[in-house]
Amino acid sequence: MTTDTAVGPSGREVRQTHRVVIRFAGDSGDGMQLTGDRFTSEAAAFGNDLATLPNFPAEIRAPAGTLPGVSSFQLHFADYDILTPGDRPDVLVAMNPAALKANIKDLPHGGILIVNTDEFTKRNLAKVGYDANPLEDDSLAPYTVHQVAMATLTRGALEPTGMSKKDAERAKNMFALGLLSWMYHRGTEGTEQFLREKFAKKPDLAEANILAFRAGWNYGETTESFAVTYEVAPARLAEGTYRQITGNLALAYGVVAAGQQAKLPVFLGTYPITPASDVLHELSKHKGMGVTTFQAEDEIAGIGAALGAAFGGALGVTSTSGPGVALKSETIGLAVALELPLLILDVQRGGPSTGLPTKTEQADLLQAMYGRNGEAPVPIIAPQSPGDCFDAALDAVRMALTYRTPVFLLSDGAIANGSEPWRIPDVDDLPDLSVTFATEPNAPDGSGEFWPYLRDDDTLARPWAIPGTPGLEHRIGGLEKADGRGTISYDPDNHDRMVRLRQAKIAGIEVPDVTVDDPTGDAEVLVIGWGSSYGPIGAACRRVRAAGLSVAQAHLRHLNPLPGNLGDVLRSYRRVVVPEMNLGQLAMLLRATFLVDAHSYTKVAGLPFQAEELAGVLTDAVKGDLPA
Amino acid sequence: MTSPGSSLAQDLPTPGIGGLDLVPTTDEPQKAKDYTSDQEVRWCPGCGDYAVLASVRGFLPELGLKRENIVFVSGIGCSSRFPYYLDTYGMHSIHGRAPTIATGLAVTRPDLSVWVVTGDGDALSIGGNHLIHALRRNMNITILLFNNRIYGLTKGQYSPTSEVGKVTKSTPMGSIDAPFNPVSLALGAEATFVGRALDSDRKGLTEVLRQAAAHRGASLVEIFQDCPIFNDGSFDVLRKGDDVAERLITLVDGEPITFGNDGEWGVVRSASGGLEVARVADVGADAVVVHHAGEEDPTQSFALSRLSDQDLTHTVTGIFRKVDRPTYDDGARAQVAAATEEAEARGDTLEKLLRGKDTWAVMPEPLNEQ
Numbered sequence: 001m002t003t004d005t006a007v008g009p010s011g012r013e014v015r016q017t018h019r020v021v022i023r024f025a026g027d028s029g030d031g032m033q034l035t036g037d038r039f040t041s042e043a044a045a046f047g048n049d050l051a052t053l054p055n056f057p058a059e060i061r062a063p064a065g066t067l068p069g070v071s072s073f074q075l076h077f078a079d080y081d082i083l084t085p086g087d088r089p090d091v092l093v094a095m096n097p098a099a100l101k102a103n104i105k106d107l108p109h110g111g112i113l114i115v116n117t118d119e120f121t122k123r124n125l126a127k128v129g130y131d132a133n134p135l136e137d138d139s140l141a142p143y144t145v146h147q148v149a150m151a152t153l154t155r156g157a158l159e160p161t162g163m164s165k166k167d168a169e170r171a172k173n174m175f176a177l178g179l180l181s182w183m184y185h186r187g188t189e190g191t192e193q194f195l196r197e198k199f200a201k202k203p204d205l206a207e208a209n210i211l212a213f214r215a216g217w218n219y220g221e222t223t224e225s226f227a228v229t230y231e232v233a234p235a236r237l238a239e240g241t242y243r244q245i246t247g248n249l250a251l252a253y254g255v256v257a258a259g260q261q262a263k264l265p266v267f268l269g270t271y272p273i274t275p276a277s278d279v280l281h282e283l284s285k286h287k288g289m290g291v292t293t294f295q296a297e298d299e300i301a302g303i304g305a306a307l308g309a310a311f312g313g314a315l316g317v318t319s320t321s322g323p324g325v326a327l328k329s330e331t332i333g334l335a336v337a338l339e340l341p342l343l344i345l346d347v348q349r350g351g352p353s354t355g356l357p358t359k360t361e362q363a364d365l366l367q368a369m370y371g372r373n374g375e376a377p378v379p380i381i382a383p384q385s386p387g388d389c390f391d392a393a394l395d396a397v398r399m400a401l402t403y404r405t406p407v408f409l410l411s412d413g414a415i416a417n418g419s420e421p422w423r424i425p426d427v428d429d430l431p432d433l434s435v436t437f438a439t440e441p442n443a444p445d446g447s448g449e450f451w452p453y454l455r456d457d458d459t460l461a462r463p464w465a466i467p468g469t470p471g472l473e474h475r476i477g478g479l480e481k482a483d484g485r486g487t488i489s490y491d492p493d494n495h496d497r498m499v500r501l502r503q504a505k506i507a508g509i510e511v512p513d514v515t516v517d518d519p520t521g522d523a524e525v526l527v528i529g530w531g532s533s534y535g536p537i538g539a540a541c542r543r544v545r546a547a548g549l550s551v552a553q554a555h556l557r558h559l560n561p562l563p564g565n566l567g568d569v570l571r572s573y574r575r576v577v578v579p580e581m582n583l584g585q586l587a588m589l590l591r592a593t594f595l596v597d598a599h600s601y602t603k604v605a606g607l608p609f610q611a612e613e614l615a616g617v618l619t620d621a622v623k624g625d626l627p628a
Numbered sequence: 629m630t631s632p633g634s635s636l637a638q639d640l641p642t643p644g645i646g647g648l649d650l651v652p653t654t655d656e657p658q659k660a661k662d663y664t665s666d667q668e669v670r671w672c673p674g675c676g677d678y679a680v681l682a683s684v685r686g687f688l689p690e691l692g693l694k695r696e697n698i699v700f701v702s703g704i705g706c707s708s709r710f711p712y713y714l715d716t717y718g719m720h721s722i723h724g725r726a727p728t729i730a731t732g733l734a735v736t737r738p739d740l741s742v743w744v745v746t747g748d749g750d751a752l753s754i755g756g757n758h759l760i761h762a763l764r765r766n767m768n769i770t771i772l773l774f775n776n777r778i779y780g781l782t783k784g785q786y787s788p789t790s791e792v793g794k795v796t797k798s799t800p801m802g803s804i805d806a807p808f809n810p811v812s813l814a815l816g817a818e819a820t821f822v823g824r825a826l827d828s829d830r831k832g833l834t835e836v837l838r839q840a841a842a843h844r845g846a847s848l849v850e851i852f853q854d855c856p857i858f859n860d861g862s863f864d865v866l867r868k869g870d871d872v873a874e875r876l877i878t879l880v881d882g883e884p885i886t887f888g889n890d891g892e893w894g895v896v897r898s899a900s901g902g903l904e905v906a907r908v909a910d911v912g913a914d915a916v917v918v919h920h921a922g923e924e925d926p927t928q929s930f931a932l933s934r935l936s937d938q939d940l941t942h943t944v945t946g947i948f949r950k951v952d953r954p955t956y957d958d959g960a961r962a963q964v965a966a967a968t969e970e971a972e973a974r975g976d977t978l979e980k981l982l983r984g985k986d987t988w989a990v991m992p993e994p995l996n997e998q
Contacts, residue, residue, distance in 0.1 A: 236990070253981065311729070
């Protein structure tokens with residue numbers, strides 16, 4: 001990765017490098033997420049491409065210094081467009097023995113390890129099962145180790161403030177941030193400004209954190225222990241104005257934008273659940289943009305209220321994760337029967353049951369696809385990166401409004417909390433989502449009646465007639481309706497027709513063809529995935545191609561209905577590999593739908609795929625050794 | 629940044645606005661027939677639902693609302709077929725969830741009169757959670773709880789209001805769980821309006837409906853209703869026989885609570901701090917408690933709801949409680965309105981939102997780059 005070396009002004013070596021992966025690891029209370037976020041913002045402002053992977057426990061504060069309490073934040077930044085948060089860190093910052101123990105196995109030999117020595121007490125070592133202090137034996141010999149007494153140094157720097165030792169030590173994460181900022185030639189002003197704003201109401205704390213941050217920066221500058229610093233030039237991304245964005249933020253913005261583009265009030269009915277709660281938090285801030293948020297008594301009430309709002313002519317949205325989807329299923333079925341627009345945001349997490357609330361998985365595909373009683377088809381859209389959540393939300397709303405149907409958007413923990421640079425779209429380029437409510441009776445028999453289930457010839461969508469419209473009073477419900485007229489019907493033929501009509505409506509939704517990336521044009525192996533695995537699969541393809549092999553990549557944004565050309569695409573490759581963070585749910589759909597011999601490669605570790613691992617799988621596939 | 633909540637707390641819509649004040653009215657005279665849909669009513673012969681439907685159809689014209697601005701939402705059960713038979717907007721939703729649907733409607737559409745029709749199983753069993761939270765939030769909706777103390781549509785299992793020992797298909801040896809008292813439950817759930825009426829008492833029911841509709845906030849109306857198939861005659865002691873007058877206590881706001889022939893009986897305070905029934909002649913007229921539906925403290929209303937257990941010895945009907953409290957839906961709209969005003973003053977746009985604070989520009993690559 002290192003390309004060039006020079007000598008910097010302080011007489012130290014400055015290495016130019018294309019990309020770096022840094023992992024900050026510490027106790028849940030150490031502020032590692034904030035530290036990582038802050039470094040990310042600096043990298044973004046500098047113009048690097050980046051991708052992040054926050055990884056934290058479900059417990060808010062597990063017992064201090066224990067392995068279950070370790071929280072980490074991995075950041076990959078580069079001078080070119082990157083696809084993943086990186087498989088392994090180049091630099092590991094370990095704030096205590098637990099963080100070291102939990103993360104050291106991921107640091108490649110030769111990697112840089114920066115350790116906060118103050119926490120390496122007998123007691124803390126014993127807590128995580130270290131018999132001997134790894135800083136004192138040769139177990140860390142394969143790494144470039146920097147031992148820094150961060151707490152002590154922070155305390156010293158904050159002495160003039162008169163803060164208690166304990167309070168002062170809490171700023172040690174800013175010391176670490178300062179040191180890393182120095183190592184990677186990042187400015188200090190952005191972070192200092194950030195700290196002043198964050199602690200605007202507590203200027204003492206702002207100053208303390210700034211002092212700690214500067215102390216870390218100066219420590220790098222003045223001590224001899226760091227002989228090398230690194231520069232990562234800005235990345236050459238497509239022209240435009242960029243910002244950093246997480247998937248949940250992009251989802252929330254997508255919902256706000258959809259409401260504006262549809263000229264409809266947005267109503268979010270929801271219940272707090274990890275990792276989707278940030279969507280509620282964010283949307284709650286945007287009441288001024290026509291968004292009403294309702295924190296309901298449970299998941300069912302959340303979606304029920306959203307559906308009620310949709311009946312009244314609002315853009316109804318509900319946000320949740322897998323366990324919440326399970327509770328909402330009956331109401332989703334009702335929405336299918338009512339044929340009203342509804343957006344269901346499922347930020348997937350590890351399952352089954354409570355599973356791994358803070359870890360990622362993409363195992364809700366079949367739940368979204370089939371998790372209802374009766375034949376109840378629902379369109380499914382999956383964003384492939386944090387920023388893509390914005391476009392996916394708009395796309396999902398377009399479908400919901402055009403086809404009067406609930407729509408699933410399947411995000412997951414990795415892209416919900418992960419961040420990347422996002423090219424800010426021009427608002428003028430956003431799609432027009434405006435809708436037309438029914439205002440006139442429509443009965444084909446000229447009776448002057450309103451038939452709520454008379455369908456549009458093209459879309460098969462029924463009219464959206466909202467209360468308050470004179471002459472269109474009608475009753476809808478979960479009982480089977482007579483085709484057209486919409487009254488209760490138990491007629492066998494009618495039911496058969498209605499089941500097929502609902503299916504045909506969803507099957508007929510316009511989705512773009514899937515595109516295949518096959519640079520050499522001679523690939524015999526196609527790798528196809530969906531959702532957040534886009535990054536690791538893409539990075540794996542780059543590696544395979546760099547090794548001189550050919551592999552084609554396709555990625556599905558639309559899971560239901562599937563793109564019209566998908567069958568032909570799948571059949572045109574000798575081998576099809578489907579990596580998924582589940583036990584082969586898409587692979588099953590593809591095999592069942594297209595009778596193709598799709599090979600599943602699966603992992604459900606609560607973490608995204610690693611590019612290296614997938615590259616191995618693809619290489620084997622290209623060379624003829626298919627995954628089991 | 630100032631917290632929007634701090635100023636809003638004082639700006640919340642204050643009570644004084646009626647339940648239907650934001651719903652458009654019409655000068656066109658209306659009749660019960662106008663509220664009758666073309667659907668054939670399919671309840672069992674003798675079902676109490678017929679009487680309630682007739683009362684509601686007869687009462688709605690009195691409101692003078694535009695018919696298209698009325699919505700009836702129901703759950704699942706016999707009574708939940710109600711919306712099909714009214715020519716208004718309506719939704720027959722899923723079991724227990726009608727209050728949630730009504731909540732979304734009430735919050736987003738202040739111009740609608742939103743009604744929930746539910747039963748003892750729908751509201752108190754599968755939908756118990758939604759009922760108490762709708763009451764707690766004081767959503768501006770009117771809930772008609774048809775209580776026949778049995779599951780009818782599933783053919784005769786005991787319900788959460790069935791008396792202990794009820795022998796049904798699912799409890800051949802008698803039910804063993806204690807029932808809910810819907811009025812007590814509603815009062816415990818911070819309901820601002822609680823009333824009760826008997827299906828066959830058209831006058832009493834209409835009066836409760838009238839006040840429930842006029843009330844801004846969640847109104848719960850329990851309607852004792854007969855299921856002639858699976859729980860026949862369950863409320864007959866309140867309809868016929870010599871002692872009806874001694875069983876039925878009809879509340880009149882501001883009046884002493886007396887009942888029986890010539891007001892022979894009165895409700896008085898008991899030694900335990902609750903209420904009990906006594907002969908007025910024995911205790912004196914001054915000892916009879918006066919009913920105040922508008923009393924903030926729900927203690928007396930609660931005690932009234934406990935005067936008799938499921939045995940209907942002393943059954944209180946009328947309006948137990950009617951107090952003013954800000955509604956959730958008014959509050960939610962006030963926050964959106966205040967935030968919108970602030971956003972407009974600041975010149976907020978979608979473009980500004982998407983840009984956020986920290987951005988950077990990537991310039992086009994130079995054409996002759998080496």
